[in-house]
Amino acid sequence: EAQVTQNPRYLITVTGKKLTVTCSQNMNHEYMSWYRQDPGLGLRQIYYSMNVEVTDKGDVPEGYKVSRKEKRNFPLILESPSPNQTSLYFCASTGGGAGYNEQFFGPGTRLTVL
């Protein structure tokens, strides 16, 4: 089954404790992206990757890091989480570089930073 998986689905942590949210897709997609969803703000792009070893900032990259060492994986790293990073996070992937392709989304990771 074609899918995007994220782990963990739920995470409660404390300020300053480094964490990683994993994302993996089995569709051989070149393009992957991370979003955060906050009430009233919709989805905002954090980082994206056009292919292996190619990443770039989205609209709200502060406080986040990413890496793309393999095509299927695109982990999101919070080096020192803060309460304002409490949010619902989604990973997405798209096949090819064409702008008309739809994105496939993971199930989401609900993060709470105390």
Added chain:
Amino acid sequence: AQSVAQPEDQVNVAEGNPLTVKCTYSVSGNPYLFWYVQYPNRGLQFLLKYITGDNLVKGSYGFEAEFNKSQTSFHLKKPSALVSDSALYFCAVRDRPSGTASKLTFGTGTRLQVTL
């Protein structure tokens, strides 16, 4: 810069009645337009998209959307709503000249509530 506006936070409709969820956009060139749906505790699912050609686009679950270039709108519609359509709906736009998958801008979402 590209942007999307969904002017209604919530739309309420009775089952069996037609529904419309509004979306307007702003891009520098011609747009690629998308609708996604989010059910509770789930990720976003693709519904339909406008790339080029016929202004009326048909998608999943009986939904359709009409591209109106003069009004820069891409409203989502369904002739007869179902209770199971209740969800959060997102409109998204990508500026075609950029051509790449790098930048997809989402609206703030509209919650659709269908009641019996």
